[in-house]
Amino acid sequence: MNTAHSDRFCILGAGTSGLAVAKNFLAAGIPFDCLEREDQIGGNWCYGKPSSSIYQSTHLISSKRLTEYTDFPMPEEFPEFPSHKLVFEYLRNYAEHFDLLPHIQFNTAVEWLEPISDVSKPEPNALASGDSGIRVEPESPEASAYGSVLGGKWRVKLASGEERLYRGVVIANGHNWDPRLPEFPGEFAGQVFHSSQYKTPEVLTGQRVLVVGGGNSGCDLAVEAATYAKRAVQSWRRGYPILPKFFKGKPIDACGETLLRWRWPVWARRLAAKLAVRWVLGPPELVGLPKPDHKLFESHPVINSRLHDSIAHGNLAIKPNVREFAGKTVHFLDGTSEEFDVILFATGFKVSLPFIDPAELNWREGRPDLYLNIFHPQRDDLFCVGLIQPDSGQWGLVDYQAQLVAKYLVGLEKQGSAVTRFKRLKAANERSWRRGKFLDSPRHRLEVEHFSYRRELKKRLAGLG
Numbered sequence: 001m002n003t004a005h006s007d008r009f010c011i012l013g014a015g016t017s018g019l020a021v022a023k024n025f026l027a028a029g030i031p032f033d034c035l036e037r038e039d040q041i042g043g044n045w046c047y048g049k050p051s052s053s054i055y056q057s058t059h060l061i062s063s064k065r066l067t068e069y070t071d072f073p074m075p076e077e078f079p080e081f082p083s084h085k086l087v088f089e090y091l092r093n094y095a096e097h098f099d100l101l102p103h104i105q106f107n108t109a110v111e112w113l114e115p116i117s118d119v120s121k122p123e124p125n126a127l128a129s130g131d132s133g134i135r136v137e138p139e140s141p142e143a144s145a146y147g148s149v150l151g152g153k154w155r156v157k158l159a160s161g162e163e164r165l166y167r168g169v170v171i172a173n174g175h176n177w178d179p180r181l182p183e184f185p186g187e188f189a190g191q192v193f194h195s196s197q198y199k200t201p202e203v204l205t206g207q208r209v210l211v212v213g214g215g216n217s218g219c220d221l222a223v224e225a226a227t228y229a230k231r232a233v234q235s236w237r238r239g240y241p242i243l244p245k246f247f248k249g250k251p252i253d254a255c256g257e258t259l260l261r262w263r264w265p266v267w268a269r270r271l272a273a274k275l276a277v278r279w280v281l282g283p284p285e286l287v288g289l290p291k292p293d294h295k296l297f298e299s300h301p302v303i304n305s306r307l308h309d310s311i312a313h314g315n316l317a318i319k320p321n322v323r324e325f326a327g328k329t330v331h332f333l334d335g336t337s338e339e340f341d342v343i344l345f346a347t348g349f350k351v352s353l354p355f356i357d358p359a360e361l362n363w364r365e366g367r368p369d370l371y372l373n374i375f376h377p378q379r380d381d382l383f384c385v386g387l388i389q390p391d392s393g394q395w396g397l398v399d400y401q402a403q404l405v406a407k408y409l410v411g412l413e414k415q416g417s418a419v420t421r422f423k424r425l426k427a428a429n430e431r432s433w434r435r436g437k438f439l440d441s442p443r444h445r446l447e448v449e450h451f452s453y454r455r456e457l458k459k460r461l462a463g464l465g
Contacts, residue, residue, distance in 0.1 A: 001155065002164045008032050010113070010156050010166040012355075013173035014104045015043020016395050017386025019091065020069065020402040021170050023098045028406040033166075034100070037109035037159075041095050043174050045087045053176050053196035053349075057224060058084045060393075061216050061303050063251035066450075067393030069094060070400065080251050109159040110355050113169055115381075116155050154381065168381030170405065171353060175387060178352035180442065181345055182212070186325035188343055195221060195346040201228040203342060209233070210330060210338075212322060213346030214240050214290075215443070219304040221344050226315035233338065237321040239290035243273065244280040245305045252276070252303060253392050260451040270296045280305075287311040288318045299439050300447060301391055348443050351387075362429075367445045371426035372456070374401050378427065380412060389443075390450040391436075397450060400457040407464045418465045425460075 011021050014036035022034045038049045046052050059081045060067055064074040072094050078086055095101055154166045179194035191203065195217045201224055209229040211222045214236040225232035243252050255276070259269050273296055285291055287308050310316040319338075323331045331337045351367045361368035361384070362377060368384060376382045385401045388394065411419040435452035438444040 002162060004164075005033055006153060006165040006167060008166060009168045009170055010035060010110075010154065010164070011170045011172055012110055013043060013171075014038075014041045014095075014100075014106075015172070015174050015386075016045065016091065017172035017174065017398045017402075018043070018170075019095055019100060020395065020399045021172050021385050021405065022100045022103055023094075024399070024402040024406040026098065026100065026103065028410050030406060030409055031167075032103065032170075034104040035108045035110055035156075035158075036104055036106050039106045041101075041104065042088050042091050044176055045084055045091060047084050047088065048199075051177060054084050055195070055198050055221075056200045057220070060087065062393035063253050066251075066253050066257060067395055069395050072097065081245065110156055111159050112157040112355050114155050114357065115360065115379075116153055116165075168383075170383045170385055171356070171387070172385045173353075175351050175389075175446065176349045178350040179345070180348045180350050182322075182347055184322050184324055187327075188325040188330070188340075189327040190340055191342045193342070193344050195344060196349070198344055204228040206230050207341040208339060209342045209344065210235060210319075210340045211344045211346060213348070214238070214302070215300065215346060215348065216302055216304070218346035219302055219307045221346050222316055223304070223306045223310050225344070226310035229342075231317075231340075232310075232315060233317045233319055233340070235319045235322055235332065236290050238294075239284065239292040240299055240302045241273075241277070241292045241296040242281065242284065242289070242302045242304055242307065243277060245303055247276045247280060253301075257392070257451070266297060281308050290318070290320070294439055297391070297449075298437055300389060300443060350442070351445060365445065366442060369429065371429050372401070372404075372460070373446065373448070374405065375408075375426040377429045380409075380423075387446060388448050388453070389446040390448050390453065392450040397448075397454055397457065400454060400461065404457055404461055404464070407461060411464050416465070418463055422460065422464060 008031040009025065011018050011032050011034040014034050018034055018036070019041060022032065025032045038046060038051055040046045040049065044052050044054060047054055063080050064078055064082055068074045074082065074090055154169050156164045156166055156169070158164070177196065179196050181194060193203065198221065204225050205228045207229050208231040209225040211218055211225055211234045214234070218234065222232065222234040245252055247255050256269065259272060288311060311318060319336065320333045323333050328339045328341065329337055330340055353361065360382065362370060368387065370376060370384055373387050374383055374385060383405050385405065386398050388397065390397055408419065408422060436449035438447045
């Protein structure tokens, strides 16, 4: 086993989450290797790579100011909702600005990782060792307890067959990659794609297309099918509230952010959003969309300004959920049937981490049960960053997550009262930070209300000193 890495942390992935962890670990002087299976950074936003789920027309759903990292704003000349090309440019500039590329090992896939017992006592001031170029000097010999505090190491097996020993692991590989496909009776005889497999509209052109799913990807792909397909239909299992991308020229999430800063109660924000939707889009029933079966903010927001137009112009038809398949014929729950050539499933993703035993992640109810969705209740050498689905932009939240992990690890050396208090919180897996009521569905297992979650992260950062 290769022990040359045993003084470092292993960061899995160089996408939006892994880059944030690398940046904050580098700033804190925590030695690490960032392992990326592709030959580029960007993860999901590196269009065309096997691990990327985005398609050619993908743009941000959240506005740039509510998506960007905390210390690296998107350029002013970027549009409010940048394309995936601009997003990748931004991520590349971020990696170069913070000199992260030398610390990333590309074409390095992880097959399995597991904790093992201590094989040797770490050297004093292990946190400051390695090749990060930044050192953390202990205040005293007694303050150099970092290695003993972690108490264990991790065996990381690579796809190449190499096995390495690491001090700890940060899982930051994303969760939008393992397609969730619904099960319907019968078989469909045409072409079937999950949204993660769809890339360009050539497969839609001149075809009879059914899009299954009413989330953001489903609505975007339904609009795309309405533009290119011979016949476009979208199937909805339930109705979702739909918000326009802009209200009076301002991104809708920025409008919501203003109300949150003003501390409007949820009922008042719901009323304001309902009035804005009625003003801009009108009632969903007018164009044949199903009425939502839940309140706004109880599900992940659907942001789309073009769906209503596609329906109103007769380019897109709406159907209820699928009942069964029979060759190319699809039977719907309302008793109607129609033939299709292509089905696009925009039905989301599973929470899958196949490279680790779920028991190691305190797995419960279809997801790792972690404090703040980051910290293992017992372990101090295993973290997840980016394992959230916020109702707004994510990268700023991920940056705060990474800051908190780095600050906690540095604080473990000193073992002060602030770290002791934090250890009690995570050991209890304290849940008061969970705000909002969300639908009980697989799609919402990682959902967080971004404003209160961000406030909690900043509060815990301040608490660590």
